[in-house]
Amino acid sequence: MTLLDIENLAVTFPVQGGPDVPAVDGVDLQVESGEIHGLVGESGSGKSVTARSIMRLLDGAEVSADRFDYRGEDLYAKSEAEMRQVRGDDIAMVFQDALSALNPVMTVGEQIAEVVRHHGDVDESAGLLSELRRKYVTGTRTSAASWRRAVELLETVGIADPEDVAMTYPHQLSGGQRQRVMIASALGGDPDLIVADEPTTALDVTVEAGILDELQHLCDEFGVAMLLITHDLGVVAETCDSVTVMYSGSVMEHGRTDQLFENPAHPYTKGLLRSIPEQAPSDxxxxxxxxxxxxxxxxxxxxxxxxxxxxxxxxxxxxxxxxxxxxxxxxxxxxxxxxxxxxxxxxxxxxxxxxxxxxxxxxxxxxxxxxx
Ligand SMILES: Nc1ncnc2c1ncn2[C@@H]1O[C@H](COP(=O)(O)OP(=O)(O)OP(=O)(O)O)[C@@H](O)[C@H]1O
Ligand SMILES: [Mg+2]
Structure with a gap:
């Protein structure tokens, strides 16, 4: 089933006193339920703008499309309140820079617990007395069930001592741990689609490989689909089921990963493939x-x-x-x-x-x- 179906997306940023910026022009993008779909292209090709259009997080931009359906419903016909629900429960976003995406003054456990609670699938009825005790004695506003779920999610994303990590603040963690925290937080709303915008670009290669493995495993286990944005075709080859190649605001080619790597059609795709060690012609x-x-x-x-x-x-x-x-x-x-x-x-x-x-x-x- 097609989860996300975008046809002919155009995004233009009006610029005061200058020409408008047609950031994205005529993009088609389909993500099937449960698959990992790569969105690849050089810097400035419009990957992040496309990603943010899915969350309707493009303030001030003019967005148009012939179709912009999530599960057959037009995302741009929804009210802002309905859209908040979509962002909490259906589509989650993971960014490159967890340090700026996470709240610096809240423990990571509380942040994940809040997502879980907002999603509303835990039973928080611990009783008034324990509510009060939690609030005034332990000083945590987070209720028991959502906190437990947060710790569980930290474990799920491969954090070694989830109980301890839950009580830390984002700046106390390594870059790799923070990315895992953000992924745990995304999973907290039990989404069907994760939009991950270069989630591992800032990390060193071994940490990156571990997190990509984890993402792949989580998508499998939870049946979550992912739109994985990257400028690295090597990452696509390792991780994605299908791929869309963008260049300067347009889609150049799309297909299953095996089709694209075995039989690249567009000169741009062919050029990109020459730049990754595993794919370059041997001579x-x-x-x-x-x-x-x-x-x-x-x-x-x-x-x-x-x-x-x-x-x-x-x-x-x-x-x-x-x-x-x-x-x-x-x-x-x-x-x-x-x-x-x-x-x-x-x-x-x-x-x-x-x-x-x-x-x-x-x-x-x-x-x-x-x-x-
Ligand atoms: N708020 C904005 N106002 C004006 N132009 C913008 C805005 N946001 C993005 N752009 C322009 O839109 C184009 C696409 O940007 P986008 O961030 O989507 O690229 P990208 O593919 O994500 O690149 P990168 O790999 O560097 O993250 C760029 O030319 C960028 O300068
Ligand atoms: Mg980007």
Whole structure:
């Protein structure tokens, strides 16, 4: 079943005294129930804006879409009160920086307990006497059942001594522990979907691997779906069932992870794959894509990637097409209107590219070596 179904999402930020910023333009995104869906792309491609549009946390932005359904209901037709309910009970968000997302003056146990209590699936009827004792003797406002659930959740997300950690404040914990706390807090509302915006980007690789494992395991165990935002295709390969590749506000390609990695269709996806050690061609060097993405207000007409694409040709200034590569695997590249298996060479500008765009002649490849 499709949990989240977004079609043709556009998000524009009005800017006083300057041109508006069309941050996201024509994005389709589907997340199936129970799956981990990766949303990948370079910095500035619109991943966080897309994520926040799902929580309706885009103050001041103009948001439009042909469809924006969660469980078949239009999220943008809901009242703010109904939306608060969705944020508490249905969709939870995990951010990159737990230190700023968590409350600094509340123990982590209390914070998780509050989510649990708000969700309302614990029996808090401990009796007036014990309520009073808890409040005035122990000094904690948190009631017994939700506190127990909080400790349980800390254990669930792999915290070694949950009872002790529950009583600490966010700044007393390591970065990895804080991310786990935020995940526990997200699970406290028993959501069907977790939107995780680069949840492990700030951590070192071993801690990252542990947390990604945990997330995968939790999604399996609780049947929770996740939209996992990352700029790292290696993370997608390890963790995700399917993936949407974004570039400069648009979707370039989407499909199941195996389809995308075995048979990448878009030149941008092919370029990204060359930059991860496991996927680069054995004879080639690890290389990032030369150049950088345009600012939203300076995007060219048609395909936003065309100025960096080694296979760009005349048609690329036309609106993005949609080409079905395989069942569930779609690319938005003009090359496919001509035939099914166009040649894309990342080993240097192709003739077609240099014919169309003089600027590509001095483009170099393998400018930077990334290692994992
Ligand atoms: N509040 C805002 N006002 C104006 N422009 C914004 C605002 N928020 C985001 N943008 C612009 O929207 C575009 C997409 O930003 P977004 O944060 O979604 O990128 P991202 O893919 O999450 O990048 P990163 O990997 O760096 O997190 C960027 O050009 C950004 O500058
Ligand atoms: Mg972001």
């Amino acid at each position: 080639g060097e690890l290389a990032t894509i030369p150049g950088s993405a345009p600012e939203p207000s300076e995007r060219p007409d048609g395909c936003p990637f065309r100025d960096r694409c080694p296979a760009a040709f005349d048609a690329c200034s036309d609106p993005l097409p949609e080409h079905v590569v395989d069942d569930g695997h779609v690319t938005r590249c003009h090359l496919y209107t001509e035939g099914d298996d166009p040649e894309v060479s990342w080993d240097g500008p192709t003739r077609r590219a240099s014919e169309v765009n003089g600027a590509v002649d001095d483009r170099t490849t393998a400018t930077e070596v990334t290692d994992g």
